[in-house]
Amino acid sequence: MLEVMIRQGGQMSESFLPGGFVNAVVRVGETVRRPASVRTKFVGDLLRLLEASGWSGAPRHLGVDDEGREVLSYLDGHVAWEPRQPAAVSSDESLVAVARLVREFHDLTAGTPLAGDQEVVCHNDLSPKNTVYRQSTGELRPAAFIDWDLAAPGARIHDIAHVCWQYLDLGPSVTDVEEAARRMRLIVDSYVLLDRQRLVPTILWWQDRCWRGIKTQADAGDFAMARLRDAGVVTQVQTAYQWVSDHRAALERSVR
Template sequence: MHESSLPGGFVNAVVRVGDTVRRPASTRTTFVGDLLRLLEASGWSGAPRYLGMDDEGREVLGHLDGHVAWEPQQPASVSSDESLVTVARLVREFHDLTAGSPLAGGREVVCHNDLSPKNTVYQLSGGELRPTAFIDWDLAAPGARVHDIAHVCWQYLGLGPSVTDVAEVARRMRLIVDSYELTDRQRLVSTILWWQDRCWRGIESQADAGDVAMARLRDAGVVRQVQTAYQWVLDRRGVLERSVQ
């Protein structure tokens, strides 16, 4: 069948074949397959179906129709308060489905670990785009609820120098944690900083080790961008922490 490249895949080559998506297998393939099967068996529609492996050794996933927000400029409805509320509630749903499961491995839940608009499928609802599903689960692993919510705050709010209204972004952080009903709020901002520090250091170390994809990210200036975002959050840590208490 005809293969067509899907946009937005900076690290992995992802293609569409009919109603399926094919992506390179990794050491996480078995875990991700088990996770997606668990979510499907629970009746949750917020993730693609796992359909096994193809003859080329690639993961085969069901294709999810909709708008994936991978480009820098997006319709206003993608970043609206209503969409943020829906994202937070979707995260709560799959966290609750994995809590106490063998896949959580004694941790609170299974985390996606890469939640962002670029990994979110949006569909029209009442004439506006709203989040309906998350894709790219290859970094999923046991973790704490606050890990994913911190990543949501960083990525969906674009925390960094591009923020012009700190009070507004603080309000929207509160909207996210309230919609999720997060109890572990005192660690939220420190976890955002942890993610940012971990991100740029991971890119650097993997690029130095010869990872071509990570080298491309570094060459594109991503390390500096994340470092700058880290400093922005650090400088406003007190304001952001008070906003979610």
């Protein structure tokens, strides 16, 4: 993984981790430090729950450092943050593994106080850029998820819809609609999602919520959201929303 040195003291002590467009995330030895937020306590409680359950698909929460930053364990592996990736990252086998990993942590949080009156705790930002891939039988396969700072109580379908959108890159870049539909079916079958009729509407909900949220917060003066808006993300998500709307019938047929 590419790292950029930001502090020296005989040897590199802190390094930026790539892909953090919103938060400045650094590695310090075998830990990751990121700015604390109002979500820090919830995320800490969630990661401790997953650790106590013996689940290895998330970093360990190690507390807060003397600069007030959240401290997490560093997960070694390949994070798919660059546009061009090895074929194994987007293979059918990797999609199956992603869906099963999501099912595992959903089941571990179902019925817990952290889920409250919702089905489970959702990650709410699942994508290849937030996935650690490791070698398994000679190929890269998903092993863990990072960036849990948006985690919150929610419905299982919320995370699965986000997975379909992000891991299949649903939008104008898709050249074969039927193939995308087949792979969407592979995800929901691997997760064993029961509530399928709302899947495509939930993908559209995510996309609409995403671009509106970025625009609203950017207009309100949020620097990070303004960077996303100025980088064209609002337009990109609006275009993806239109693509899913245009191909809604084919996508819905695939998961019936």
